Amino acid sequence: MTTRSAIKTSTLLAQTAAIASDVAARHAADVDSKSRFPQETFDALRQARLLSAAVPAAYGGVGAGMLELGAQCAALAQGCGSSGMVLAMHHIQVACMARHGRDSAFFERYLRENLVERQELVASITSENGTFGDTRSSVCAIAIDKDRMSLEKDATTVSYGAHADAQLVTCRRTADAAASDQVLVLFEKGSYTLAQTGTWDTLGMRGTCSPGAKFAGNGAAGQILPGSFADSSAQTMVPYSHILWSALWSGIAADAIGRAAAFVRAGARKNPGSVPPNAIRLARAHVELQAMRNNWEACAIEFDEMTASDDQAARETLGTMGWALKMNQLKMACSEVAPRLCHEALQIIGIMGYKNDSPFSVGRHYRDVLSAALMVSNERIAAKSASMLLVFKDD
Amino acid sequence: MSENAAKIRTVLKEHARLNRDADTLSDDSDLYQAGMTSHASVNVMLALEGEFDIEFPDHMLKRSVFESVGAIVSAIDELTEGR
Numbered sequence: 001m002t003t004r005s006a007i008k009t010s011t012l013l014a015q016t017a018a019i020a021s022d023v024a025a026r027h028a029a030d031v032d033s034k035s036r037f038p039q040e041t042f043d044a045l046r047q048a049r050l051l052s053a054a055v056p057a058a059y060g061g062v063g064a065g066m067l068e069l070g071a072q073c074a075a076l077a078q079g080c081g082s083s084g085m086v087l088a089m090h091h092i093q094v095a096c097m098a099r100h101g102r103d104s105a106f107f108e109r110y111l112r113e114n115l116v117e118r119q120e121l122v123a124s125i126t127s128e129n130g131t132f133g134d135t136r137s138s139v140c141a142i143a144i145d146k147d148r149m150s151l152e153k154d155a156t157t158v159s160y161g162a163h164a165d166a167q168l169v170t171c172r173r174t175a176d177a178a179a180s181d182q183v184l185v186l187f188e189k190g191s192y193t194l195a196q197t198g199t200w201d202t203l204g205m206r207g208t209c210s211p212g213a214k215f216a217g218n219g220a221a222g223q224i225l226p227g228s229f230a231d232s233s234a235q236t237m238v239p240y241s242h243i244l245w246s247a248l249w250s251g252i253a254a255d256a257i258g259r260a261a262a263f264v265r266a267g268a269r270k271n272p273g274s275v276p277p278n279a280i281r282l283a284r285a286h287v288e289l290q291a292m293r294n295n296w297e298a299c300a301i302e303f304d305e306m307t308a309s310d311d312q313a314a315r316e317t318l319g320t321m322g323w324a325l326k327m328n329q330l331k332m333a334c335s336e337v338a339p340r341l342c343h344e345a346l347q348i349i350g351i352m353g354y355k356n357d358s359p360f361s362v363g364r365h366y367r368d369v370l371s372a373a374l375m376v377s378n379e380r381i382a383a384k385s386a387s388m389l390l391v392f393k394d395d
Numbered sequence: 396m397s398e399n400a401a402k403i404r405t406v407l408k409e410h411a412r413l414n415r416d417a418d419t420l421s422d423d424s425d426l427y428q429a430g431m432t433s434h435a436s437v438n439v440m441l442a443l444e445g446e447f448d449i450e451f452p453d454h455m456l457k458r459s460v461f462e463s464v465g466a467i468v469s470a471i472d473e474l475t476e477g478r
Contacts, residue, residue, distance in 0.1 A: 136432070136433065137432070177428070178414055178427075178428060178429065178430035179430070179432075180427065180430070180432050180433075181427065181428050181430075230427060230458065234458070316457065319457045319458055319459070320453065320454065320456055320457045321456035321457065322453050322456070384433075384434070387434060387437045388437060388456075390441055391437055391440045391441055391444065391451060392453060392456060393450065393452065393453055394453065395452055395453050
Protein backbone atom coordinates (compact mmCIF):
# COMPACT_ATOMS: atom_id res chain seq x y z
CA MET A 1 0.00 0.00 0.00
CA THR A 2 1.34 3.40 -0.95
CA THR A 3 1.28 6.01 1.80
CA ARG A 4 0.91 9.74 1.46
CA SER A 5 4.64 10.32 1.91
CA ALA A 6 5.62 7.53 -0.50
CA ILE A 7 3.45 9.12 -3.20
CA LYS A 8 6.08 11.81 -3.58
CA THR A 9 8.59 9.27 -4.88
CA SER A 10 6.13 7.24 -6.96
CA THR A 11 7.52 6.40 -10.40
CA LEU A 12 3.98 6.09 -11.74
CA LEU A 13 3.25 9.60 -10.60
CA ALA A 14 6.50 11.09 -11.90
CA GLN A 15 5.95 9.52 -15.32
CA THR A 16 2.34 10.72 -15.43
CA ALA A 17 3.26 14.24 -14.34
CA ALA A 18 5.81 14.38 -17.17
CA ILE A 19 3.17 13.28 -19.69
CA ALA A 20 0.74 15.82 -18.22
CA SER A 21 3.09 18.74 -18.78
CA ASP A 22 4.90 17.59 -21.94
CA VAL A 23 1.95 16.09 -23.81
CA ALA A 24 -1.50 16.61 -22.27
CA ALA A 25 -1.08 20.32 -21.47
CA ARG A 26 0.43 21.03 -24.87
CA HIS A 27 -2.62 19.65 -26.72
CA ALA A 28 -5.30 20.59 -24.17
CA ALA A 29 -6.46 23.75 -25.93
CA ASP A 30 -6.72 21.98 -29.28
CA VAL A 31 -8.55 19.01 -27.72
CA ASP A 32 -10.94 21.49 -26.12
CA SER A 33 -11.56 23.70 -29.15
CA LYS A 34 -12.04 20.80 -31.57
CA SER A 35 -13.88 18.60 -29.05
CA ARG A 36 -11.58 15.75 -30.02
CA PHE A 37 -10.17 12.77 -28.12
CA PRO A 38 -6.78 13.48 -26.44
CA GLN A 39 -5.06 10.85 -28.57
CA GLU A 40 -1.52 12.12 -27.90
CA THR A 41 -2.00 11.75 -24.13
CA PHE A 42 -3.24 8.21 -24.43
CA ASP A 43 -0.54 7.22 -26.91
CA ALA A 44 2.01 8.47 -24.37
CA LEU A 45 0.33 6.69 -21.44
CA ARG A 46 0.16 3.48 -23.46
CA GLN A 47 3.79 3.74 -24.47
CA ALA A 48 4.83 4.28 -20.83
CA ARG A 49 2.60 1.30 -19.92
CA LEU A 50 0.60 3.39 -17.48
CA LEU A 51 -2.85 2.29 -18.64
CA SER A 52 -2.46 -0.85 -16.49
CA ALA A 53 -1.76 1.13 -13.32
CA ALA A 54 -4.91 -0.26 -11.68
CA VAL A 55 -4.26 -3.88 -12.67
CA PRO A 56 -2.99 -5.92 -9.69
CA ALA A 57 0.67 -6.90 -9.76
CA ALA A 58 -0.39 -10.57 -9.82
CA TYR A 59 -1.54 -10.00 -13.41
CA GLY A 60 1.53 -7.95 -14.34
CA GLY A 61 0.07 -4.51 -13.71
CA VAL A 62 1.36 -1.72 -11.47
CA GLY A 63 -1.08 -2.64 -8.70
CA ALA A 64 -1.55 0.96 -7.64
CA GLY A 65 -4.01 1.61 -4.83
CA MET A 66 -6.67 4.29 -4.71
CA LEU A 67 -4.40 7.01 -3.33
CA GLU A 68 -1.80 6.54 -6.03
CA LEU A 69 -4.41 6.28 -8.80
CA GLY A 70 -6.11 9.42 -7.50
CA ALA A 71 -2.81 11.27 -7.47
CA GLN A 72 -2.17 10.04 -11.02
CA CYS A 73 -5.56 11.26 -12.28
CA ALA A 74 -5.09 14.60 -10.53
CA ALA A 75 -1.63 15.03 -12.04
CA LEU A 76 -2.91 14.29 -15.55
CA ALA A 77 -5.94 16.56 -15.07
CA GLN A 78 -3.61 19.44 -14.23
CA GLY A 79 -2.47 19.26 -17.83
CA CYS A 80 -5.82 18.39 -19.44
CA GLY A 81 -9.12 17.81 -17.62
CA SER A 82 -10.58 15.58 -20.32
CA SER A 83 -7.47 13.37 -20.26
CA GLY A 84 -7.76 13.05 -16.48
CA MET A 85 -11.41 12.11 -16.74
CA VAL A 86 -10.84 9.48 -19.45
CA LEU A 87 -8.00 7.93 -17.42
CA ALA A 88 -10.17 7.88 -14.27
CA MET A 89 -13.04 6.21 -16.13
CA HIS A 90 -10.69 3.62 -17.61
CA HIS A 91 -9.31 2.82 -14.13
CA ILE A 92 -12.87 2.47 -12.78
CA GLN A 93 -13.70 -0.15 -15.42
CA VAL A 94 -10.39 -1.96 -14.88
CA ALA A 95 -10.92 -2.02 -11.11
CA CYS A 96 -14.37 -3.60 -11.55
CA MET A 97 -12.84 -6.40 -13.60
CA ALA A 98 -9.80 -6.82 -11.34
CA ARG A 99 -11.86 -6.94 -8.14
CA HIS A 100 -14.81 -9.00 -9.38
CA GLY A 101 -13.33 -11.12 -12.17
CA ARG A 102 -10.81 -12.97 -10.02
CA ASP A 103 -12.49 -16.33 -10.32
CA SER A 104 -13.06 -16.07 -14.05
CA ALA A 105 -10.63 -17.52 -16.58
CA PHE A 106 -11.85 -15.01 -19.17
CA PHE A 107 -11.26 -11.95 -17.01
CA GLU A 108 -7.91 -13.14 -15.69
CA ARG A 109 -6.71 -13.61 -19.25
CA TYR A 110 -8.20 -10.26 -20.25
CA LEU A 111 -6.38 -8.44 -17.43
CA ARG A 112 -3.06 -10.06 -18.30
CA GLU A 113 -3.16 -10.00 -22.07
CA ASN A 114 -5.38 -7.13 -23.13
CA LEU A 115 -4.91 -4.65 -20.31
CA VAL A 116 -1.27 -5.26 -19.38
CA GLU A 117 0.41 -6.66 -22.49
CA ARG A 118 -1.55 -4.68 -25.07
CA GLN A 119 -2.36 -1.64 -22.87
CA GLU A 120 -5.94 -1.48 -24.12
CA LEU A 121 -8.40 1.25 -23.17
CA VAL A 122 -11.83 0.32 -21.73
CA ALA A 123 -14.95 2.48 -21.91
CA SER A 124 -18.26 1.85 -20.19
CA ILE A 125 -21.93 2.09 -21.09
CA THR A 126 -23.96 2.66 -17.93
CA SER A 127 -26.43 5.31 -19.14
CA GLU A 128 -29.58 4.34 -20.99
CA ASN A 129 -32.64 5.95 -22.46
CA GLY A 130 -35.53 5.32 -20.09
CA THR A 131 -33.60 5.03 -16.81
CA PHE A 132 -33.40 8.80 -16.30
CA GLY A 133 -29.83 8.82 -15.10
CA ASP A 134 -30.19 6.01 -12.57
CA THR A 135 -27.20 3.75 -13.20
CA ARG A 136 -28.61 1.17 -10.80
CA SER A 137 -31.44 0.29 -13.11
CA SER A 138 -31.48 -1.00 -16.68
CA VAL A 139 -34.06 -1.39 -19.40
CA CYS A 140 -32.00 -3.64 -21.67
CA ALA A 141 -31.42 -7.30 -20.80
CA ILE A 142 -28.77 -9.72 -21.90
CA ALA A 143 -29.92 -12.63 -24.06
CA ILE A 144 -28.14 -15.89 -23.30
CA ASP A 145 -28.18 -18.86 -25.66
CA LYS A 146 -26.14 -21.77 -24.28
CA ASP A 147 -22.59 -20.44 -24.07
CA ARG A 148 -23.23 -17.33 -26.18
CA MET A 149 -24.78 -14.00 -25.24
CA SER A 150 -25.88 -10.82 -27.00
CA LEU A 151 -27.07 -7.38 -25.96
CA GLU A 152 -28.54 -4.22 -27.44
CA LYS A 153 -28.55 -0.94 -25.54
CA ASP A 154 -29.67 2.60 -26.36
CA ALA A 155 -27.22 4.73 -24.36
CA THR A 156 -27.56 8.47 -23.70
CA THR A 157 -23.81 9.06 -23.26
CA VAL A 158 -20.84 6.84 -24.04
CA SER A 159 -17.56 8.47 -23.06
CA TYR A 160 -14.71 7.89 -25.57
CA GLY A 161 -16.64 4.86 -26.84
CA ALA A 162 -15.35 5.27 -30.38
CA HIS A 163 -11.74 5.43 -29.11
CA ALA A 164 -11.83 2.45 -26.76
CA ASP A 165 -10.84 -1.18 -27.30
CA ALA A 166 -13.71 -2.58 -25.25
CA GLN A 167 -16.98 -1.61 -23.56
CA LEU A 168 -18.09 -2.64 -20.08
CA VAL A 169 -21.89 -2.52 -20.18
CA THR A 170 -24.62 -2.68 -17.53
CA CYS A 171 -27.83 -4.58 -18.31
CA ARG A 172 -30.48 -6.71 -16.65
CA ARG A 173 -29.40 -10.25 -15.80
CA THR A 174 -32.20 -11.93 -17.80
CA ALA A 175 -35.19 -10.84 -19.86
CA ASP A 176 -37.52 -11.23 -16.85
CA ALA A 177 -35.17 -9.74 -14.22
CA ALA A 178 -36.12 -6.63 -12.22
CA ALA A 179 -34.72 -3.29 -13.43
CA SER A 180 -32.20 -3.23 -10.58
CA ASP A 181 -31.10 -6.87 -11.00
CA GLN A 182 -28.10 -6.06 -13.18
CA VAL A 183 -24.81 -7.50 -14.38
CA LEU A 184 -21.71 -6.04 -16.05
CA VAL A 185 -20.67 -7.50 -19.39
CA LEU A 186 -17.46 -6.90 -21.32
CA PHE A 187 -17.54 -6.61 -25.10
CA GLU A 188 -14.33 -6.57 -27.12
CA LYS A 189 -13.74 -4.49 -30.20
CA GLY A 190 -14.82 -6.34 -33.32
CA SER A 191 -17.75 -8.00 -31.58
CA TYR A 192 -19.92 -4.90 -31.23
CA THR A 193 -21.19 -1.89 -33.14
CA LEU A 194 -21.67 1.56 -31.68
CA ALA A 195 -23.89 3.80 -33.80
CA GLN A 196 -23.62 7.39 -32.65
CA THR A 197 -27.05 8.92 -32.05
CA GLY A 198 -26.12 12.43 -30.92
CA THR A 199 -23.35 14.97 -30.79
CA TRP A 200 -20.88 16.03 -28.10
CA ASP A 201 -20.68 19.79 -28.43
CA THR A 202 -20.57 20.70 -24.74
CA LEU A 203 -19.48 23.49 -22.44
CA GLY A 204 -16.57 21.47 -21.08
CA MET A 205 -14.94 18.04 -20.83
CA ARG A 206 -15.04 18.23 -24.60
CA GLY A 207 -12.21 15.75 -25.10
CA THR A 208 -14.11 12.94 -23.42
CA CYS A 209 -16.18 12.66 -26.64
CA SER A 210 -19.36 11.31 -25.00
CA PRO A 211 -22.28 11.35 -27.46
CA GLY A 212 -25.26 9.02 -27.22
CA ALA A 213 -25.00 5.73 -29.10
CA LYS A 214 -26.91 2.60 -29.96
CA PHE A 215 -24.87 -0.40 -28.91
CA ALA A 216 -25.21 -3.97 -30.21
CA GLY A 217 -22.77 -6.67 -29.26
CA ASN A 218 -22.27 -10.36 -28.68
CA GLY A 219 -19.76 -12.74 -27.18
CA ALA A 220 -19.21 -15.73 -24.93
CA ALA A 221 -21.27 -16.12 -21.75
CA GLY A 222 -17.96 -16.03 -19.82
CA GLN A 223 -17.72 -12.30 -20.60
CA ILE A 224 -20.40 -11.60 -18.00
CA LEU A 225 -18.59 -10.37 -14.88
CA PRO A 226 -19.26 -12.82 -12.01
CA GLY A 227 -21.63 -11.69 -9.26
CA SER A 228 -24.15 -8.90 -9.41
CA PHE A 229 -23.71 -5.25 -10.38
CA ALA A 230 -25.30 -4.37 -7.03
CA ASP A 231 -22.10 -5.64 -5.40
CA SER A 232 -19.56 -4.47 -7.99
CA SER A 233 -21.24 -1.06 -7.99
CA ALA A 234 -21.15 -0.59 -4.21
CA GLN A 235 -17.79 -2.27 -3.62
CA THR A 236 -15.90 -0.91 -6.60
CA MET A 237 -17.57 1.30 -9.21
CA VAL A 238 -18.97 3.88 -6.77
CA PRO A 239 -15.86 4.26 -4.58
CA TYR A 240 -13.49 4.35 -7.58
CA SER A 241 -15.74 6.82 -9.41
CA HIS A 242 -16.29 9.25 -6.61
CA ILE A 243 -12.73 9.19 -5.29
CA LEU A 244 -10.95 9.32 -8.66
CA TRP A 245 -13.33 11.96 -10.01
CA SER A 246 -12.83 14.08 -6.90
CA ALA A 247 -9.09 13.66 -7.32
CA LEU A 248 -9.08 14.81 -10.93
CA TRP A 249 -11.37 17.75 -10.16
CA SER A 250 -8.86 18.77 -7.51
CA GLY A 251 -6.18 18.56 -10.19
CA ILE A 252 -8.11 20.91 -12.47
CA ALA A 253 -8.81 23.31 -9.60
CA ALA A 254 -5.15 23.15 -8.53
CA ASP A 255 -4.03 24.14 -12.02
CA ALA A 256 -6.47 27.07 -12.08
CA ILE A 257 -5.30 28.21 -8.64
CA GLY A 258 -1.72 27.61 -9.77
CA ARG A 259 -2.26 30.06 -12.63
CA ALA A 260 -3.73 32.57 -10.20
CA ALA A 261 -0.73 32.12 -7.92
CA ALA A 262 1.68 32.67 -10.82
CA PHE A 263 -0.24 35.82 -11.72
CA VAL A 264 -0.07 37.12 -8.14
CA ARG A 265 3.65 36.35 -7.88
CA ALA A 266 4.34 38.20 -11.12
CA GLY A 267 2.53 41.22 -9.70
CA ALA A 268 4.36 40.98 -6.38
CA ARG A 269 7.76 40.97 -8.10
CA LYS A 270 7.00 44.33 -9.63
CA ASN A 271 6.47 45.87 -6.22
CA PRO A 272 8.39 44.03 -3.49
CA GLY A 273 7.54 45.06 0.05
CA SER A 274 3.78 45.13 -0.26
CA VAL A 275 1.39 42.16 -0.41
CA PRO A 276 -0.89 42.60 -3.44
CA PRO A 277 -4.62 42.71 -2.54
CA ASN A 278 -5.44 39.69 -4.69
CA ALA A 279 -2.93 37.64 -2.67
CA ILE A 280 -5.41 37.65 0.21
CA ARG A 281 -8.04 36.14 -2.05
CA LEU A 282 -5.50 33.54 -3.15
CA ALA A 283 -4.77 32.69 0.49
CA ARG A 284 -8.48 32.04 1.07
CA ALA A 285 -8.73 29.89 -2.05
CA HIS A 286 -5.85 27.77 -0.78
CA VAL A 287 -7.88 26.97 2.34
CA GLU A 288 -10.53 25.33 0.18
CA LEU A 289 -8.03 23.65 -2.10
CA GLN A 290 -6.31 22.00 0.86
CA ALA A 291 -9.64 20.84 2.30
CA MET A 292 -10.62 19.42 -1.08
CA ARG A 293 -7.39 17.45 -1.43
CA ASN A 294 -7.59 16.20 2.13
CA ASN A 295 -11.16 15.09 1.55
CA TRP A 296 -10.47 12.76 -1.37
CA GLU A 297 -7.12 11.62 -0.01
CA ALA A 298 -8.67 10.62 3.33
CA CYS A 299 -11.29 8.51 1.55
CA ALA A 300 -8.63 6.97 -0.70
CA ILE A 301 -6.41 6.11 2.27
CA GLU A 302 -9.34 4.59 4.14
CA PHE A 303 -10.23 2.49 1.09
CA ASP A 304 -6.62 1.32 0.66
CA GLU A 305 -6.22 0.47 4.34
CA MET A 306 -9.46 -1.49 4.43
CA THR A 307 -8.85 -3.49 1.27
CA ALA A 308 -5.19 -4.17 2.15
CA SER A 309 -5.88 -5.56 5.62
CA ASP A 310 -8.94 -7.74 4.94
CA ASP A 311 -10.58 -7.46 1.55
CA GLN A 312 -13.58 -9.57 2.54
CA ALA A 313 -14.33 -7.39 5.56
CA ALA A 314 -13.71 -4.33 3.37
CA ARG A 315 -16.35 -5.50 0.90
CA GLU A 316 -18.83 -5.72 3.78
CA THR A 317 -17.99 -2.19 4.90
CA LEU A 318 -18.17 -0.83 1.34
CA GLY A 319 -21.70 -2.24 1.16
CA THR A 320 -22.90 -0.31 4.21
CA MET A 321 -25.01 2.81 4.19
CA GLY A 322 -22.30 4.63 6.13
CA TRP A 323 -19.81 4.18 3.32
CA ALA A 324 -22.39 5.05 0.65
CA LEU A 325 -23.09 8.31 2.49
CA LYS A 326 -19.38 9.04 2.75
CA MET A 327 -18.96 8.62 -1.00
CA ASN A 328 -22.00 10.81 -1.73
CA GLN A 329 -20.67 13.49 0.57
CA LEU A 330 -17.22 13.39 -1.01
CA LYS A 331 -18.66 13.68 -4.50
CA MET A 332 -20.97 16.55 -3.60
CA ALA A 333 -18.28 18.45 -1.71
CA CYS A 334 -15.61 18.21 -4.40
CA SER A 335 -17.93 18.81 -7.34
CA GLU A 336 -19.20 21.97 -5.70
CA VAL A 337 -15.88 23.37 -4.52
CA ALA A 338 -14.02 22.82 -7.81
CA PRO A 339 -16.07 25.38 -9.82
CA ARG A 340 -15.86 27.77 -6.88
CA LEU A 341 -12.06 27.54 -6.94
CA CYS A 342 -11.97 28.15 -10.70
CA HIS A 343 -14.23 31.13 -10.15
CA GLU A 344 -11.85 32.44 -7.48
CA ALA A 345 -8.89 31.94 -9.81
CA LEU A 346 -10.72 34.02 -12.42
CA GLN A 347 -11.44 36.82 -9.93
CA ILE A 348 -7.80 36.87 -8.84
CA ILE A 349 -6.40 36.95 -12.36
CA GLY A 350 -9.05 39.16 -13.92
CA ILE A 351 -9.17 39.80 -17.64
CA MET A 352 -6.01 37.79 -18.31
CA GLY A 353 -7.79 34.76 -16.92
CA TYR A 354 -10.91 35.50 -18.95
CA LYS A 355 -8.98 35.57 -22.22
CA ASN A 356 -8.71 32.20 -23.92
CA ASP A 357 -5.32 32.89 -25.48
CA SER A 358 -3.52 34.08 -22.35
CA PRO A 359 -1.07 31.95 -20.35
CA PHE A 360 -3.28 32.71 -17.33
CA SER A 361 -6.50 31.57 -19.01
CA VAL A 362 -8.79 29.53 -16.74
CA GLY A 363 -11.80 29.27 -19.05
CA ARG A 364 -11.26 25.63 -19.95
CA HIS A 365 -10.74 24.70 -16.29
CA TYR A 366 -13.93 26.46 -15.29
CA ARG A 367 -15.99 24.88 -18.09
CA ASP A 368 -14.53 21.42 -17.43
CA VAL A 369 -15.38 21.37 -13.71
CA LEU A 370 -18.94 22.56 -14.31
CA SER A 371 -19.58 18.97 -15.42
CA ALA A 372 -18.74 17.68 -11.93
CA ALA A 373 -22.11 18.46 -10.34
CA LEU A 374 -23.92 16.97 -13.36
CA MET A 375 -22.21 13.66 -13.95
CA VAL A 376 -24.42 11.70 -11.60
CA SER A 377 -26.49 14.75 -10.73
CA ASN A 378 -25.87 16.21 -7.29
CA GLU A 379 -29.63 16.63 -6.90
CA ARG A 380 -30.08 12.88 -7.29
CA ILE A 381 -27.20 12.16 -4.91
CA ALA A 382 -28.56 14.60 -2.30
CA ALA A 383 -31.98 12.95 -2.52
CA LYS A 384 -30.42 9.51 -1.97
CA SER A 385 -28.40 10.78 0.99
CA ALA A 386 -31.46 12.46 2.46
CA SER A 387 -33.34 9.18 2.23
CA MET A 388 -30.49 7.19 3.82
CA LEU A 389 -30.12 9.71 6.64
CA LEU A 390 -33.68 8.86 7.71
CA VAL A 391 -32.34 5.55 9.04
CA PHE A 392 -28.59 6.20 9.44
CA LYS A 393 -27.66 7.18 13.00
CA ASP A 394 -23.93 7.98 12.67
CA ASP A 395 -23.42 5.96 15.88
CA MET B 396 -45.02 -18.73 9.57
CA SER B 397 -43.79 -16.87 12.64
CA GLU B 398 -45.61 -13.76 13.81
CA ASN B 399 -42.62 -11.58 12.95
CA ALA B 400 -42.35 -13.00 9.44
CA ALA B 401 -46.03 -12.17 8.86
CA LYS B 402 -45.53 -8.60 10.06
CA ILE B 403 -42.44 -8.29 7.84
CA ARG B 404 -44.42 -9.46 4.81
CA THR B 405 -47.04 -6.81 5.53
CA VAL B 406 -44.31 -4.13 5.65
CA LEU B 407 -42.84 -5.46 2.40
CA LYS B 408 -46.24 -5.35 0.69
CA GLU B 409 -46.63 -1.70 1.59
CA HIS B 410 -43.11 -0.42 1.04
CA ALA B 411 -40.79 -2.75 -0.89
CA ARG B 412 -42.46 -2.21 -4.29
CA LEU B 413 -41.89 -5.84 -5.20
CA ASN B 414 -42.89 -7.16 -8.58
CA ARG B 415 -44.85 -9.99 -6.93
CA ASP B 416 -46.98 -10.61 -3.82
CA ALA B 417 -44.80 -10.79 -0.68
CA ASP B 418 -46.89 -13.77 0.51
CA THR B 419 -45.68 -15.81 -2.45
CA LEU B 420 -42.02 -15.32 -1.47
CA SER B 421 -40.23 -17.98 0.52
CA ASP B 422 -38.20 -16.93 3.56
CA ASP B 423 -34.97 -17.06 1.56
CA SER B 424 -36.20 -15.46 -1.68
CA ASP B 425 -33.97 -12.56 -2.74
CA LEU B 426 -35.95 -9.35 -2.27
CA TYR B 427 -33.65 -7.34 -4.54
CA GLN B 428 -34.20 -9.83 -7.35
CA ALA B 429 -37.92 -9.44 -6.63
CA GLY B 430 -37.55 -5.76 -7.54
CA MET B 431 -36.76 -4.00 -4.26
CA THR B 432 -34.52 -1.00 -5.02
CA SER B 433 -32.12 0.52 -2.51
CA HIS B 434 -34.48 3.50 -2.26
CA ALA B 435 -37.44 1.21 -1.45
CA SER B 436 -35.28 -0.67 1.07
CA VAL B 437 -34.89 2.54 3.10
CA ASN B 438 -38.67 2.79 3.39
CA VAL B 439 -38.78 -0.85 4.45
CA MET B 440 -36.16 -0.12 7.14
CA LEU B 441 -38.12 2.88 8.40
CA ALA B 442 -41.38 0.93 8.51
CA LEU B 443 -39.71 -2.00 10.31
CA GLU B 444 -38.22 0.37 12.90
CA GLY B 445 -41.72 1.73 13.51
CA GLU B 446 -43.49 -1.64 13.47
CA PHE B 447 -41.08 -3.40 15.84
CA ASP B 448 -40.08 -0.34 17.89
CA ILE B 449 -36.40 -0.90 17.17
CA GLU B 450 -33.48 1.03 15.72
CA PHE B 451 -31.15 -0.68 13.30
CA PRO B 452 -27.57 0.22 14.29
CA ASP B 453 -25.46 1.54 11.39
CA HIS B 454 -23.46 -1.68 11.01
CA MET B 455 -26.71 -3.48 10.16
CA LEU B 456 -27.60 -0.99 7.44
CA LYS B 457 -26.36 -3.05 4.51
CA ARG B 458 -27.89 -5.06 1.70
CA SER B 459 -27.37 -8.51 3.18
CA VAL B 460 -29.39 -7.71 6.32
CA PHE B 461 -32.47 -6.90 4.23
CA GLU B 462 -32.03 -9.33 1.35
CA SER B 463 -34.77 -11.79 2.40
CA VAL B 464 -37.62 -12.26 4.87
CA GLY B 465 -35.42 -14.75 6.74
CA ALA B 466 -32.53 -12.29 6.99
CA ILE B 467 -34.85 -9.59 8.34
CA VAL B 468 -36.32 -12.04 10.90
CA SER B 469 -32.79 -12.78 12.16
CA ALA B 470 -31.94 -9.09 12.38
CA ILE B 471 -35.10 -8.31 14.34
CA ASP B 472 -34.56 -11.32 16.63
CA GLU B 473 -31.08 -10.02 17.36
CA LEU B 474 -32.38 -6.55 18.23
CA THR B 475 -35.32 -7.69 20.34
CA GLU B 476 -33.51 -10.50 22.19
CA GLY B 477 -34.17 -10.39 25.93
CA ARG B 478 -37.13 -8.06 25.74
